[in-house]
Amino acid sequence: MNRNPVYLALDLPRLDAAEALARKVSGHIGGIKLGLEFFCAHGHHGVHELHKVGLPIFLDLKLHDIPNTVAGAMQAIHVLQPSIVTIHAAGGRAMMEDAKAAAGENCKVVAVTVLTSLDGDDLAAIGVSADPHDQALRLAELAHAAGLDGIVCSGHEVGAVHKQWKDGYFVVPGLRPGSGKASGDQKRTVTPREARDAGASVLVIGRPISRAEDPLAAARAIEATL
Numbered sequence: 083m084n085r086n087p088v089y090l091a092l093d094l095p096r097l098d099a100a101e102a103l104a105r106k107v108s109g110h111i112g113g114i115k116l117g118l119e120f121f122c123a124h125g126h127h128g129v130h131e132l133h134k135v136g137l138p139i140f141l142d143l144k145l146h147d148i149p150n151t152v153a154g155a156m157q158a159i160h161v162l163q164p165s166i167v168t169i170h171a172a173g174g175r176a177m178m179e180d181a182k183a184a185a186g187e188n189c190k191v192v193a194v195t196v197l198t199s200l201d202g203d204d205l206a207a208i209g210v211s212a213d214p215h216d217q218a219l220r221l222a223e224l225a226h227a228a229g230l231d232g233i234v235c236s237g238h239e240v241g242a243v244h245k246q247w248k249d250g251y252f253v254v255p256g257l258r259p260g261s262g263k264a265s266g267d268q269k270r271t272v273t274p275r276e277a278r279d280a281g282a283s284v285l286v287i288g289r290p291i292s293r294a295e296d297p298l299a300a301a302r303a304i305e306a307t308l
């Protein structure tokens with residue numbers, strides 16, 4: 083049986099609450115995603131604690147700096163044995179190449195293309211004239227050329243990227259399980275099932291589980307749709 087593609091985003095301020103939530107739903111997810119909020123608050127210690135849950139750890143640090151600095155950061159996290167690490171494709175080809183070269187064994191390095199919280203107007207405001215779809219495809223091509231394992235994009239683009247990059251590893255956040263579910267700050271959303279059917283390798287899901295009245299029931303319900 084295929085591994086459950088859902089990585090639970092633990093964007094919670096408290097370490098004990100994050101660990102308790104991960105343990106509660108651990109039978110219905112495939113991994114744990116620890117992002118900036120968690121890492122800034124709890125650092126290496128927090129990651130070691132969450133490893134005790136026994137699931138793969140995705141470190142979503144979205145590194146974006148000069149190549150030498152990003153390579154150094156990648157080396158500094160080997161000890162945490164992440165299964166996946168994010169960097170920003172907008173850091174450019176050399177940064178992506180050096181990040182991949184510095185990554186630990188068995189660690190997939192994936193590049194964020196266009197954040198799921200952005201739409202075409204947001205891109206225009208930062209001087210990008212392409213729409214999110216074309217910009218995501220363009221950055222996916224650059225990430226592929228740089229030798230990365232895959233990219234992060236929304237469910238709106240993953241099908242098109244998959245056609246161009248058959249063996250890529252595709253991380254899709256911005257997922258909302260049903261129509262009418264609050265999208266919050268996310269602007270390019272699809273359902274987990276739609277993302278999976280379009281070729282996503284990993285489904286990143288946070289608030290639809292972590293802020294649900296019954297997180298276990300929410301995780302089970304999402305699993306049942308996949």
Ligand SMILES: O=C(O)c1cc(=O)[nH]c(=O)n1[C@@H]1O[C@H](COP(=O)(O)O)[C@@H](O)[C@H]1O
Nearest residue numbers: 091117142197198234255256286287288289
């Ligand atoms: O790299 C990511 O995981 C990421 C990229 C992106 O474009 N959009 C995005 O929402 N994310 C992350 O995915 C998670 C989505 O959380 P929810 O909107 O609560 O499901 C958060 O932890 C974000 O940091």
